[in-house]
Each structure stands twice: as structure tokens, then as C-alpha cells.
Amino acid sequence: MKLKNFYHLHGHRLKVSPQATLEVAKDVKCTVSCMRNEDCFSFNVKKISSNLFLCELLNTSKFLDSDNLTRDENFAHWYLQEPCNPLLCGDESQGKCVIDSDGTAVSCNCSEKYEAKRCEIRIYDAKRNYALNKPTTASVRDYISQRAVDGNSNSNWYGNSCYETLYEPVPHWWRVNFEEEIQVARVVITNRGDCCGDRLSNFGIKIGNSLKENGVTNPACGETHLAVPQGQTKTFACSPPMKGQYLVIHSFLTDRPMVFCEVQAYAYP
Numbered sequence: 001m002k003l004k005n006f007y008h009l010h011g012h013r014l015k016v017s018p019q020a021t022l023e024v025a026k027d028v029k030c031t032v033s034c035m036r037n038e039d040c041f042s043f044n045v046k047k048i049s050s051n052l053f054l055c056e057l058l059n060t061s062k063f064l065d066s067d068n069l070t071r072d073e074n075f076a077h078w079y080l081q082e083p084c085n086p087l088l089c090g091d092e093s094q095g096k097c098v099i100d101s102d103g104t105a106v107s108c109n110c111s112e113k114y115e116a117k118r119c120e121i122r123i124y125d126a127k128r129n130y131a132l133n134k135p136t137t138a139s140v141r142d143y144i145s146q147r148a149v150d151g152n153s154n155s156n157w158y159g160n161s162c163y164e165t166l167y168e169p170v171p172h173w174w175r176v177n178f179e180e181e182i183q184v185a186r187v188v189i190t191n192r193g194d195c196c197g198d199r200l201s202n203f204g205i206k207i208g209n210s211l212k213e214n215g216v217t218n219p220a221c222g223e224t225h226l227a228v229p230q231g232q233t234k235t236f237a238c239s240p241p242m243k244g245q246y247l248v249i250h251s252f253l254t255d256r257p258m259v260f261c262e263v264q265a266y267a268y269p
């Protein structure tokens with residue numbers, strides 16, 4: 001971003017909430033501050049006194065938020081000549097910034113998973129179980145950890161669709177990898193039914209991006225000490241919805257194994 005790329009409109013202010021407000025001795029310092037901040041795309045400047053200026057650094061532009069460009073004799077609005085900085089349309093969402101034919105407005109072409117003006121809202125499939133068939137790992141008996149996301153909620157151990165740790169080692173944990181950061185609002189867990197229901201009577205659900213201590217240190221979804229009665233399926237709400245690539249189930253019990261037959265994760269309540 002170069003100084004010369006900025007143009008200005010006297011008597012105008014882009015009226016959006018600023019990402020930062022500064023008071024500076026020279027208005028050129030607003031330009032420098034905006035250039036140093038990669039999320040700054042434009043700014044408003046107001047003269048407060050002979051040697052003091054107020055600048056409002058903005059993370060949007062007059063092209064994208066043209067409805068908010070207002071007449072204000074006290075301000076000047078500074079904007080980029082080339083408004084299609086890749087960050088403008090969501091750096092995570094891979095949106096593409098497109099200038100209209102007369103060069104007065106910008107729109108964002110969002111990738112399929114995103115929407116909204118700046119492609120900042122991720123769209124999830126409300127019916128999709130995001131844990132289904134995703135890679136899993138566990139503190140022990142890794143080779144059967146996948147059973148908990150095989151799409152089969154059969155609660156009979158002999159149906160070969162449940163996961164269970166051994167008595168040792170402790171603590172017990174199991175983890176599914178969504179392979180991307182998603183939003184989780186609801187976790188549905190089915191306990192074993194043919195016996196041993198108390199093996200899922202004091203556990204926690206963790207969601208986040210950390211693998212520290214096998215992911216157990218991630219934030220908790222819902223209450224800390226959870227239980228599912230033998231043979232039943234229970235829904236746990238993460239409210240507000242939580243973001244993360246990993247979902248971990250860990251037991252606080254050290255005198256018995258941990259068992260469950262299916263774990264489902266949904267993006268909406």
C-alpha cells in the first residue's frame with residue numbers, strides 16, 4: 001500500500017464504526033497509520049484545532065459501504081484508488097473483490113461456504129453431522145476409535161459400533177478431527193446399552209484448535225461434568241456455538257473405562 005494510492009473526498013465521512021480512533025498532529029499521520037494496519041482500507045479525518053486532527057481508521061471502504069458515505073463538512077474521507085485489496089472480501093473465506101463496470105462500487109464474490117457483504121459469514125449445513133466418518137484417535141485402542149463416528153448408533157457392544165477404552169491408562173480421552181475449523185452448537189452422544197452405563201457418568205466435552213494435552217485443555221462445551229444414562233442418546237448444547245477443529249471427550253473417572261457408541265456434532269442448535 002503506497003501513499004499515492006489514497007484519494008480523498010472533502011466534506012464526506014464514511015459513517016461506520018471505526019476500528020481505531022487517533023488524535024494526531026498532522027493529517028498525514030492518519031495515512032501512515034492506515035498503511036501500517038493491514039485491515040485498514042480507508043479513513044476519515046477531522047480537523048479539531050490548528051495542530052490537532054482526529055482520524056478514524058476503517059476496515060471497509062466507500063465502495064463496499066457506499067450507503068454509509070454521508071455529507072459532513074467537518075470531515076474528509078480518504079480511500080484507496082484500488083479498492084480490491086484481497087483482505088477486503090474476507091481473507092479466510094477466499095472471497096474475490098470485483099469492481100463494477102463504472103468503477104463506483106465493489107462487490108465480493110464469495111466462495112461457496114460464505115455469504116454476506118464481506119463474505120464474513122460461514123454457512124453450515126444445518127442437518128449435517130460434521131463428525132461423521134472424520135479421523136479419530138484415542139488414549140488407547142485407537143483402532144476402534146472410529147466406531148464412535150461410523151454413523152451407527154447401535155448401543156450394543158457386540159454390534160461392533162461402540163468405542164471403549166481399557167481400565168488403563170488414565171485419563172481416558174477420545175478425539176475427532178473435523179479437518180478444518182468449524183462451528184459446533186450441539187453434540188449428541190449415545191452411551192452403551194447392554195451394560196456398563198456408569199462408564200459414561202462423569203465426562204467433559206472440549207472443542208478448540210489446540211492439541212495440548214491431547215486437546216483436553218480446549219474450552220468446555222456445556223457443563224464440566226456430564227453423563228448419559230445407559231443405552232440412551234443425549235444432546236449437549238454448546239451455547240454460544242464454539243469454534244474448533246477438534247472435539248474431545250474425556251472422562252474424570254479413573255477407576256473404570258470410558259465407553260460410548262456414537263458422537264455427532266452439529267453446527268446449529
Ligand SMILES: [Ca+2]
Pocket residue numbers: 147148149150151152153154161162261262
Ligand atoms: Ca457407532
